[in-house]
Amino acid sequence: MSLVVEPKVYVDVLTGELTGGRVTESTRTIGGLQGYFLDETVRMAMDQSSPAYRVQAFEPEKEGTPGAICLATTTLYAGMVGDEYFLTRGHFHVNEDRPELEVTVNGTGFLVLMDATGKTWTESMSAGSVHHVPPATAHRVANIGVEPLVFISYWPSETGHDYAPIAERGFGIRVRQVDGKPTVVRS
Numbered sequence: 001m002s003l004v005v006e007p008k009v010y011v012d013v014l015t016g017e018l019t020g021g022r023v024t025e026s027t028r029t030i031g032g033l034q035g036y037f038l039d040e041t042v043r044m045a046m047d048q049s050s051p052a053y054r055v056q057a058f059e060p061e062k063e064g065t066p067g068a069i070c071l072a073t074t075t076l077y078a079g080m081v082g083d084e085y086f087l088t089r090g091h092f093h094v095n096e097d098r099p100e101l102e103v104t105v106n107g108t109g110f111l112v113l114m115d116a117t118g119k120t121w122t123e124s125m126s127a128g129s130v131h132h133v134p135p136a137t138a139h140r141v142a143n144i145g146v147e148p149l150v151f152i153s154y155w156p157s158e159t160g161h162d163y164a165p166i167a168e169r170g171f172g173i174r175v176r177q178v179d180g181k182p183t184v185v186r187s
Contacts, residue, residue, distance in 0.1 A: 009058045016073040016105040016150040018056040027054045028089065030081070035167060036089060038174060039082035052077060052086050061157040064094075068157040076109065076141055076149040083177045087112075090140025090171060094160025100133040100153055102141075107149030110175050110184070114138040120172030122184055125151065138166060142175035144182035 009020035031048030034040070057072035079086045090112070093100070102111060102125070110122040111131050115138075123131050125141065133139045143149040176185050 011071070011073070011152070014105075016075070016152055018058055018071075018073050020058070022060070023056055023058050025054065025056050027051050033081075033087075033089065036087065036170075037081040037084050038176075039084065042082040046081065052079070053088055059157060064158055064160055066156070066158040070155055070157050070159075072153045073105070074141070074151055074153065076107075076143040076151075078107075078143050078146050078148060080177065085109075085142045085144050085175045085177070085182065087142040087175065088140045089163055090138055090166045092138045092162045092165055093135070093155075094162050095158055096136040098156050098159040099135050100139065100155040100159070102131040102133065102139075103152045103154075104129045104131075105150040105152060107143060107147050108145040109141055109143045109149040110182070112140045112142060112171055112173060112175065114171050118172050122173070122175070125149065138171065140166070140171065142182075144175060 008022055011018055030046045030050045030052055033052055037043050053074055053076040055072050055074050059070040061068035104125045104127055106127055109125040111125055112122050114120040116136050172187055174185050174187055176183055
């Protein structure tokens with residue numbers, strides 16, 4: 001019997017790509033982002049099957065089970081819906097006292113944060129940047145570059161994800177192109 005056990009999951013530190021038997025993958029398409037962009041008419045005219053972002057995840061325990069740290073690599077593709085940059089849906093945590101950590105692997109963007117009172121702010125993301133998402137803070141990411149924005153998220157397995165408040169009310173700001181530049185605009 002060997003005392004050395006090989007890891008079940010690997011992360012390529014240059015690309016963020018996860019590999020291994022317990023990695024799951026999902027893709028969010030333009031069609032799956034109904035209601036998230038300001039210009040719904042433009043979004044509807046786009047190819048609904050076109051991917052907006054892909055998530056690879058490793059969760060050693062089922063969501064909601066205490067005692068593990070999960071990680072996911074998100075690849076948010078470059079693109080726009082009208083003058084608004086591609087974004088992730090965003091969420092609060094079910095267990096509001098749980099934080100999250102984001103590590104940017106590649107690309108440029110904004111981490112959009114919103115507290116329970118609606119106060120909203122952004123942090124610039126670029127290769128190597130590390131971002132702490134405080135407890136009770138909703139978060140989403142917008143890709144303001146011309147290449148995919150890749151970031152790795154880490155969170156406790158008992159955190160849980162609540163997408164409903166964002167789907168219903170959105171964030172207090174939008175990331176739009178104004179005069180050819182990425183601009184944070186109040187909603």
